[in-house]
């Protein structure tokens with residue numbers, strides 16, 4: 001069965017969504033919408049989509065899709081999710097889910113009331129080397145995880161493709177914190193308390209472009225999330241995640257160059273974690289582009305009833321709570337407990 005979808009927001013990242021939908025046999029985008037008509041027209045022409053709209057309400061009423069893929073920036077997320085929930089069985093919303101917990105919770109409630117599934121387009125946990133890392137841990141390769149480190153540090157000009165980022169008063173935590181906090185929760189479990197320090201290293205940008213977060217997880221275990229948009233390395237590592245999880249019986253690391261190293265009972269085992277470059281993709285984006293395809297294949301599994309959303313809207317509210325707690329910690333200079341946030 002091929003699920004019929006509508007896509008809202010024909011901007012920078014939606015092109016990856018659309019290439020991946022075109023690749024996947026279980027789903028087809030029948031219509032696209034952007035408030036900027038010229039953008040919608042160029043997008044539809046590039047991908048051979050027949051129906052173009054500038055009004056999402058009109059599109060949803062006319063198309064009656066199985067699913068709706070929302071690829072706009074956060075200020076529009078709540079209104080679009082509330083609009084689309086009664087019209088589709090499943091909604092995908094790009095990260096960050098929203099700017100406030102109030103909006104995020106309202107989005108989850110709207111989908112629950114309408115009986116629609118809400119999946120957040122959180123693609124880092126779907127990156128090939130991180131999927132492999134999780135599988136090694138679940139197979140007992142390092143014993144119980146006790147300490148995690150999740151890093152995203154680079155000096156790539158992210159402002160060229162996403163100029164709006166330079167204006168955001170809340171930058172790195174809301175843009176990439178959502179990804180690395182999702183990883184910290186995915187690998188180490190729920191967060192109980194965090195401490196955050198932020199930096200603004202690039203004077204051209206309004207918000208914080210670097211942060212370091214120390215998390216105590218509910219298990220008592222600890223992780224560090226370390227992000228910077230202004231750190232020079234050669235070769236430029238963007239958009240690679242570096243990660244390390246230490247367990248009671250071993251350690252697994254994701255190192256520059258997509259190299260996975262397992263320090264286990266058998267000694268050191270090294271694997272190449274690099275995914276292939278999609279036919280429509282290019283380096284250095286391929287690890288992200290491949291993860292978009294994996295994430296969307298997962299959405300088709302959810303639509304087919306084979307699995308549950310990863311991550312769901314309700315789950316992702318807890319990641320947003322972690323972001324907001326990070327700002328609170330940085331602003332007050334205090335450790336923030338998460339029970340109070342969720």
Ligand SMILES: NC(=O)c1ccc[n+]([C@@H]2O[C@H](COP(=O)([O-])OP(=O)(O)OC[C@H]3O[C@@H](n4cnc5c(N)ncnc54)[C@H](O)[C@@H]3O)[C@@H](O)[C@H]2O)c1
Nearest residue numbers: 009010011012013014034035036071072073074076094095
């Ligand atoms: N998961 C990832 O790896 C990743 C990477 C980059 C961006 N993103 C996320 O993707 C989202 C979009 O980012 P982008 O850089 O593509 O933004 P963008 O500004 O390039 O594109 C957004 C588009 O949405 C349209 N739009 C806004 N409100 C609308 C509405 N109500 N109805 C119809 N169209 C509307 C705009 O006109 C614009 O064309 C952001 O939330 C961003 O954080 C995710």
